[in-house]
Amino acid sequence: MGRRSAAGGESPRMPRLIRPSSPFPRARGSLILHALRAVMPSVYIKTYGCQMNERDSEAVSAQLVAKGYTLAPSESTADVVLLNTCSIRDMAEQKAINKMQNLIAESRRNRPGVVFGFMGCMAQSRGQRLIDRLPDVDLVVGTQKFHRTAEHLDTLLKGPRRKVVDIGPEEGSQSTIREHLLNGQVSRTAVTAFVSIMQGCNQHCTFCIVPQTRGSERSRTIGDIVAECRELVSRGVREITLLGQIVTSFGRRDIAPVQGRSGFVQLLEAVQDIDGLERIRFTSPHPKGYGDDLVEAYGRLSKLVESAHLPVQSGSDRMLKAMHRGYTREQFLKLIGKLRGVQPGMGITTDIIVGFPGETDDDFARTLSLVREVDFDMAFIFKYSPRHNTPAAALPDQLPRAMREERNQALLEVMNDIAARRYGAFVGRTVEILVEGPSRKNPARLMGRTRCNKIVVFEGGERHRDQVMDVRVTRSGGFTLYGDPAIVNLEPASHAAAPHLPAPIS
């Protein structure tokens, strides 16, 4: 979903660091940092892939800043360039490799001595092979070793450059992704933050490389997560997104259900109790993990927003079985019905893979019909990409690229039509948004998000920043709504009661 670019290295200004465990008193700590900055190298982190990767990059950036490194505004001036990689599809891996090749060539021509490193999923799955292929790379840091990045860089920068490949498992590493930069802005804190709650996945979908790159499921404790969330809220954060590869499995092995409520629902309840927090989101869940306790939580927990990202992958039972998804089309549809029963305005998005091995025209037609039947707000559509050492990669009947492309196009068209209608239906309505900051496409405008996860762009001013406020939607386009706060401000306070206006929806 890529909600924000990675905090790592993208801001030319110094970030504000949240480091709950810092042993330094604040004032003294920052004096020390300023002294170190004058001599410490600068780092640029480029992030590929999902929100989990963005969060990992942010935590590594925060860790480096705490050690006195500065964050370079771009790769072209940095002393250290780290690529935080994604392995989910081959294209993501190739992009990072090409990028590294270009960076190395550029450094050889103009700026010798730059330290290069790979981190994250591809670093984990390829390890030493990355250095064999690109001998100028100095550092390879796996997904359980992010917290050791600063230590490795110190060693590399101080002494003779011996290559470092650190990709072993590490007990407790799931609890090390905890430091925050809060959007890299010094003058103000971010209003939204991601919090990593667990690592790994035990589902073993046949197409998926995640169990190889992120390992098996390991959860943090509820107390630890809540402490981090409280700290963020005390710094001005009003919306928290709980992150993990399969968040609905949170605490499955460690936390006993209480009155039928899973560890994950218990976590949501604990986060709900944090004063000052306005909204809770989470991603990614597994449809199988949506028990009645979680469905019911949407009606009971006021801060849990009316939004669910439910990766369905296919509308064909035959494909779902071959993918090892653990549910049928009918079960999925039943779940959607239950969720809309509890929250009729729920925003529902999904992931779909087209062109899985053996997918027939009939299977694909079932996916198209499922998408129409559910009426998703948005779908992320992926062309199947064979991944090393996954069962699906060894299946016969791999589909030709052209067929995968064709199905991708067909599904995109269907999804765009649905979205145009669903987004268009918001025009004229009043929606509540949390204003996150400047719009990415046009920084002169502001953007906020509805509880059901629609982006709303509007002409606003400083007084709107960080606010939970109502805007009137004036038009829609693509996957964006455009609003006008002035229209709402001119109206009587109780807009819901105004007879000529439709009731506000979130």
Ligand code: 5AD
């Ligand atoms: N090929 C294509 N898409 C994939 N995804 C995961 N593995 C693959 C693969 N091998 C997609 C799934 C998942 C999303 C994050 O990426 O749809 O939900």
